[in-house]
Amino acid sequence: MTSTDDILRQAARRSGRNPRSWAVLLVAALAVGLGAPVWLDARTTAQYPVTAQDLAAGRTALDALVVKGRAPRTGYDRDEFGQAWADVDRNGCDTRNDMLRRDLLDITLKPGTHDCVVLTGTLDDPYTARSIDFERGERSSEVQIDHVIALSDAWQKGAQGWTDEQRTAFANDPANLLAVHGPTNQSKGASDAATWLPPNRGYRCAYALRQSMVKAAYGLWVTQAEHDALTREIDRCVVAR
Template sequence: MTATLRDYRRARRRSRQAWAVLAAGLLAALVLPVWFFTVGQFLLAEPRGTGPSAAPVLARGWMQPVAAVRAVPGGNAADALEALPVRDPAGIGNYDRSAFGQAWLDVDRNGCDTRNDILRRDLPGASFAAGSRCRIGAGTFQEPYTGRTITFRRGSGSSKDVQIDHVVALGDAWRTGAQQLTAVQRQHLANDPLNLIAVDGQANQDKGASDAAAWLPPNRNFRCHYVARQISVKAAYGLWVTPAEKDAMQRVLGSCPNQHTVLPR
């Protein structure tokens, strides 16, 4: 074999290697953005949580379920999501919190307002304020949205550290069908234990009226339950999901295909 032929073959080999590297780079450039905007952004956004992966709905003996528009469907949360209508959001310009009734009513008629019911349910060993059988004075719990251990103490400057979050925010409910509910049905939605969780105050502020497409709990361990609970609430009150919201929910449930809906029991 002449030196010229050897040089030619060596050059051909190097050329093929260079093209292979270039092709791999182009493939990565195409695949990585798709991965990021489907799964990657949720995997990279926050560290994996160490907090709880679920939250209670009712406490036996002193909490009663609230009458929703329809029963929460049992079974797989992804199937329940597929059954929800998908529509663009309605306008929110005429939204007013008062459309959902006075805050923290005693809808289940157990003698205590909803906020204190949820604090009592979610804070193990919570103690009542002096002279009260309803008002929670203090308690410690592992907060689900951040996974941190938080202590609640009633007071003008400290009560805000633990807030009661509407899992389906009332603003989101308003733009996805709650405008069509009756005043009583909206009151029930705002006070239904299925739709309420005691959480870190700052996390609740960060969420605002966002749906799953715009905000998810930093504690990734809780996201499957959180999304399943949103689906359960929307099914119970005849609300719809937006296309972006459904996509976000499907991505979360893709990591937990056996996640069930959350039933009010």
Template structure:
């Protein structure tokens, strides 16, 4: 009887085991576990296309691209007198031949709260206040011994122009250039002297907030008069334009 019971028990266990094996998925048919490669994992994570922002553009940048780039010509033969009488009114540029010299034209334009000397047909500036673009300081102008504290700067210096195309101009063009209001600013005198004949590669206004206007003006003047830029100057102008709003 004990032997019969043992045999029956073993049979029951065998039947139950078979049933369990039938219900469970076969090891041969179970899908294999696939471990993704590093490349596949990175590809799955980086699903968005990275777009490169276009290089900023502006009228000044487009104009800069039109300027010829080459080296400086020699200073041989340069003389301030080759650009005509200083502050001549006899010019063809806008505002010329108005009965007032160019210096006073620029002072009236750039200063505020101006006082004009009576009997000068609204021309001669006796005093006024200047917000100096180069330093950002507010300066008082009073005609007299200290009037040189505010000077009229050629944004593109005459000597710089001479080395970059002005040698080939006729007398009238040089005179017009020297008196063109687009190329002139009333500024703090010592900064005008500090700049000298420098271009954008060697000098920029201390007030960084004005540099965008400054380099844009240089580019506009050089494009108008067909002046070229050196490679260093082009790089400096482009760099400053990249910082503009």
């Protein structure tokens, strides 16, 4: 699985910024060699503890975020972020199926799709702490791929100034994607951390760390209320021992 350092470098390239300008975030590199950071993996333990390195990286990212008001939503359209679930990494599989393969357990794959299309699997949903059976077809929407930072929220906090290529990369970046319970994802909508947090309180620390890391990596800003909410949840994080 991709390391924190890899994610920051990839995000820097995708956002069109010089990777050298990300020095403030490279504390995340401390996690390299210790396995994937907890905030990146939906399949964490029931209490979702984080490592001291992940927590330090999250705090550094949060401190780096610019705080200012939300820009108007004028001009926003989902199409501004490119084709939904494009194959941006050119592995022959769309992003949705990439994320299903990453986050679901006990998956079965459709024959003849080069191990791409997920037919069934089980999701340990981080947002509700429920176990959800996924089955491709009429029930597919029971598991959805959430943009942890909603595209509309990103648009109002910096993304409207990006190129089409940068927005497409952001919309398909695994660091900002999670397989989750569909109806809960629908209830979240385009909310930021100030107005919506996962019902599963045990996951809120990991959620806040992910939001902070991705927003910092892409140069997005936060409102004061959002910054306060992220700070509150990160302060409640439990460090694994």
